[in-house]
Amino acid sequence: MTATLFALTFAVAAPFWALMILLPHWSWTTRVISSPLIALPGLVIYAMLVIPALDDVLPAVLSPTLNGVRELLGTADGAAAAWAHMIAFDLFAGRWAWLDSRERGVPALVMAPVLVLTILLGPLGLAAYLGVRTRWVGPAAVPAPRPQRLG
Template sequence: MTPELVFLIATYGIMPFWLLLALAPTWKFTQALVHSALIPIVIGIGYTFYVATGAFSVEGGGFGTLEALMIAFTVPEAVIAGWLHYLVFDLFVGAWEVRDAQKRGINQWLVAPCLFFTLMLGPFGLLLYIALRFVTRKGGWSLDQAETPA
């Protein structure tokens, strides 16, 4: 499979899961699929394949300096590994936002723009969601609700 084909499959293949999070977050199919380990496992296998087969073994490439990192990402396989890395972590954060909003009683339609920006701009979308929690007074600095003692 060419890197271009993997890119297209990964990019378009992840979209239905984002749509489920945004449009049907409480549907049992969304709960069973998007909030399971299945998607991270599948993407993780692809990522591991690219890393294990030398995606980052280009001469002069590495993670120690900006220049070395730029060299590492001059090969398509390294870019695909990086893209898969983004996709799996962005979806993980988006799924957390949905679960957290449900737990806190935040309206799903208020969360939807945060999800869009989490998909497109990762940390900015998370920042928007955290701001939404403050604006709605349904969350503070803690990313998890404190457990009440039994």
Template sequence: MAPLKPLFKLTTLIALGAWLLLVCLPFWSYTDELVLGLGVILLAIIYSWLLFAAMRQRPEPGSGRPGFFSLAGVLSLLRQPTAALAAWVHILAFDLMVGLYIRSEGAIAGISHWALLPCYVLTLMFGPLGLLAFLALRWGFAVAA
């Protein structure tokens, strides 16, 4: 489990670096490429590696049958440190992809960068809640127009 701690820190730093680009340099010509290439794609590669590593490991005794179609199965999966880290990296990558979506769609809708900042924070911290906030904001802009 010790090798997973540095990987956890690395993936978290990759995601935070990409979020900083979105927040601090949203209109820089390389922001999207760096966020997608060095953020999302790199996280997706690490996720894939962790997923296959987790699939080769045996579940802990007494943890139940791992699976995706029941809460007990998901809990059994997440008791395994490699699978839990894979789930974390999955969240980082997808939240970052939502951040790119918010930036892109916000620009198309003419929403100021400052108005998008709360959506970014909510997406980083709570994923779908940030997307929901953005969709409500975009709807509000469309209705007001």
């Protein structure tokens, strides 16, 4: 069961990544990616792996130590749960970056490698996008007007 859930984790996320990278201008891409629920399949898989193992997981996360986390992740269930965790959060971060990039007018050809980096090495992809987004100013980056004083 664990091996199946592990394999299923990326399979349920891949279509969303494909839409953002390969079909960024398709109207259905915006409709689908606009929903934060795209992360739900990965979150459900994570819950299926973690909830039955809460007795092992809670001590490792409530009072983390390197050895405790290593021991937890060194099991098939722990590795599969960590993978589902990463896939769900990377997808959520990629979704945010993609939506923000559309508002700012960041070209799809610039975003494609950033999204691939986010798939492969999540936090580095997010860091890359935070760097990229400073070059494009769209409605999301325009500050609200300051109130004027009367008198």
